[in-house]
Amino acid sequence: PRKFGSRAGFQSIRVSSSFAAPERHEHSVSLPNRSWRLSSSSSLPLRAWNLVPSDSKPDRFEVRATAVESAGEGEKSGSLVKTLELGLLFGLWYLFNIYFNIYNKQVLKVFHYPVTISAVQFAVGTIIVSLMWTFNLYKKPKVSGEQLVAIVPLALVHILGNLFTNMSLGKVAVSFTHTIKAMEPFFSVVLSAMFLGELPTLWVVGSLLPIVGGVVLASVTEASFNWPGFWTAMASNLANQSRNVLSKKLMVKKEESLDNITLFSIITIMSFILLAPVAIFVEGIKFTPAYMQSAGLNVKEVVVRSLLAALSFHAYQQVSYMILQRVSPVTHSVGNCVKRVVVIVSSVIFFKTPVSLINSLGTGIALAGVFLYSRVKRIKPKAKAA
Numbered sequence: 001p002r003k004f005g006s007r008a009g010f011q012s013i014r015v016s017s018s019f020a021a022p023e024r025h026e027h028s029v030s031l032p033n034r035s036w037r038l039s040s041s042s043s044l045p046l047r048a049w050n051l052v053p054s055d056s057k058p059d060r061f062e063v064r065a066t067a068v069e070s071a072g073e074g075e076k077s078g079s080l081v082k083t084l085e086l087g088l089l090f091g092l093w094y095l096f097n098i099y100f101n102i103y104n105k106q107v108l109k110v111f112h113y114p115v116t117i118s119a120v121q122f123a124v125g126t127i128i129v130s131l132m133w134t135f136n137l138y139k140k141p142k143v144s145g146e147q148l149v150a151i152v153p154l155a156l157v158h159i160l161g162n163l164f165t166n167m168s169l170g171k172v173a174v175s176f177t178h179t180i181k182a183m184e185p186f187f188s189v190v191l192s193a194m195f196l197g198e199l200p201t202l203w204v205v206g207s208l209l210p211i212v213g214g215v216v217l218a219s220v221t222e223a224s225f226n227w228p229g230f231w232t233a234m235a236s237n238l239a240n241q242s243r244n245v246l247s248k249k250l251m252v253k254k255e256e257s258l259d260n261i262t263l264f265s266i267i268t269i270m271s272f273i274l275l276a277p278v279a280i281f282v283e284g285i286k287f288t289p290a291y292m293q294s295a296g297l298n299v300k301e302v303v304v305r306s307l308l309a310a311l312s313f314h315a316y317q318q319v320s321y322m323i324l325q326r327v328s329p330v331t332h333s334v335g336n337c338v339k340r341v342v343v344i345v346s347s348v349i350f351f352k353t354p355v356s357l358i359n360s361l362g363t364g365i366a367l368a369g370v371f372l373y374s375r376v377k378r379i380k381p382k383a384k385a386a
Contacts, residue, residue: 089323094339096316098346101174103309105351108170111302113286117309118163119279120287122272124310129265141262148270151263153246155270161239162313163275164232172222172229174347175355175363178340179218180233182366183211185373187241195245203376207369214366221359260321268314333374341367 107117133140143151168177186208192198219225247263258266285291287306292299324332344363348355 096312100312103305114166115279121310125268125314126272157243164236168233173224175344207373210369217362
């Protein structure tokens with residue numbers, strides 16, 4: 001209630017009293033918009049006044065507050081679901097990558113035909129992509145001839161990247177192959193500067209030093225070291241980063257752009273078409289029960305593990321692109337660094353790979369450099385004042 005003396009427009013106040021009835025006094029107060037009648041008695045001096053009418057705004061305010069609280073709870077639950085979904089995708093990414101490296105290494109140790117194994121992996125991926133398109137699990141794209149021509153170079157370097165990785169895995173330990181592959185940022189910076197004109201910042205150059213130094217230290221002390229395994233892992237880095245640079249250089253027009261999963265699916269099919277005849281020409285038809293039996297191999301084990309490796313190979317790359325659609329490239333790069341650590345540690349434990357203290361130190365320095373690179377990559381150079 002207001003102070004009576006604060007407003008000038010009040011009407012007169014009438015006070016009437018009756019001395020004939022001293023036990024009860026009635027006061028009538030007239031104001032502009034409301035009239036109150038206050039009664040007093042010996043048992044109850046003042047009758048309580050309800051400040052909030054039954055149809056007043058506070059009731060509606062309570063309803064609105066409840067609605068806002070419900071909306072806030074819905075947003076929180078939706079955010080929690082997205083976080084759990086993203087965490088599940090990261091877990092599957094790491095798990096499929098671990099299984100791929102373990103099964104792939106087991107097969108390549110006894111079946112020394114990396115070109116054939118690479119073709120088998122692309123063949124399984126082609127079947128999976130075809131099934132996804134057939135049953136509308138993912139929309140089948142409409143690709144023009146011009147787009148296919150632009151994708152051919154990407155498919156070629158994709159073939160080389162996976163082929164050289166399989167060659168390296170057949171020659172050296174899984175942990176060493178992935179330590180060498182930690183140098184991918186180095187090749188990315190060099191190729192981007194050469195072909196895209198993207199000069200690195202001092203922070204990026206500084207982060208490359210521990211990567212190179214750690215890989216050199218790990219290579220010198222690696223028990224399974226040999227030059228074919230080393231150079232094929234380096235060639236895999238060159239091929240994979242060339243694919244990334246080419247994808248930026250060739251797929252630049254918006255009307256020609258394809259989403260990552262569709263582009264990966266087309267590259268997988270094209271890689272199988274291109275590599276299958278090369279595998280037959282170079283290594284012959286070796287992935288048959290008759291040849292495996294003649295070579296003294298366990299046919300069931302080789303076939304089953306090859307198929308599991310191929311399934312894991314396609315699955316982890318598919319999940320990787322699904323994650324990339326949900327997070328920033330920097331977050332994805334950090335996740336990829338953690339993935340490499342998980343793969344190295346799990347392969348060392350599974351295959352009981354002998355690792356010296358200096359080798360572990362070199363690997364740790366290289367991976368720390370990769371993590372640092374992923375963080376400083378987003379630091380943009382300051383624009384020069386005009």
